[in-house]
Amino acid sequence: MYIAQLNIGKFRYATTDERMSGFMQNLDLVNGIAERSRGFIWRLKDDSNNATSFRVGDDMAVNLSVWEDAKALENFVFNTLHVKFYRNQERWFEASQGVHLVFWHVPKDHRPTLDEAWGRLQDLEKNGPSERAFGWAEIMDIERMRAVRCAVGG
Secondary structure (H helix, E strand, O other), X not given: OEEEEEEEEOEOOOOOXXXXXXXXXXXXXXXXXXXXXXXXXXXXXXXXXXXXXXXXXXXXXXEEEEEOOHHHHHHHHHHOOHHHHHHOHHHOEXXXXXXXXXEEEEOOOOOOOHHHHXXXXXXXXXXXXXXXXXXXXXXXXXXXXXXXXXXXXX
C-alpha cells in the first residue's frame, strides 16, 4: 500500500494577481522537486503541469498526490525548498477553517480521484481519524512534529 494525501486551501487572490507571483512562479520548481523526491509516485495535474485549476468545496484549491510512505512525503514537505512555501502559506492562502489535510492508504496501482479525496477529507472532518482517513498526527514522527509546530508558531 502507498499513502495518498489531499490538502486544500483558499487562495487569497486570483492566481494571476501579482501578489500570487511568488507562489505561482515557483510551482514548477517545487513540483519538480516533488517528482524527483524519493518515494514520490504521482500527483494530480492539468495541462499546465499543476493543479491550480482544480477546486473542491467552497472554491478550495487542491494538492493531491501519492507517495510510497509517510516518511517520503514528510521528507519532501519539511526537508526541501517546499518548507519555505509551507512556512509562508499565509501570504497566498486564507487561514484554514476546519480540516484541510487528509491521508489514506491506497493500493499501489491506484490513483485517487479528486472526488475520492474530497470524500476522505470530509470523512476525517466528520468522524475524526480512522483507518479510512487520518492526519499528520497519526503518521508523522513525533519529534519532527513538535519541531515543526514550534517553527510555524503552532
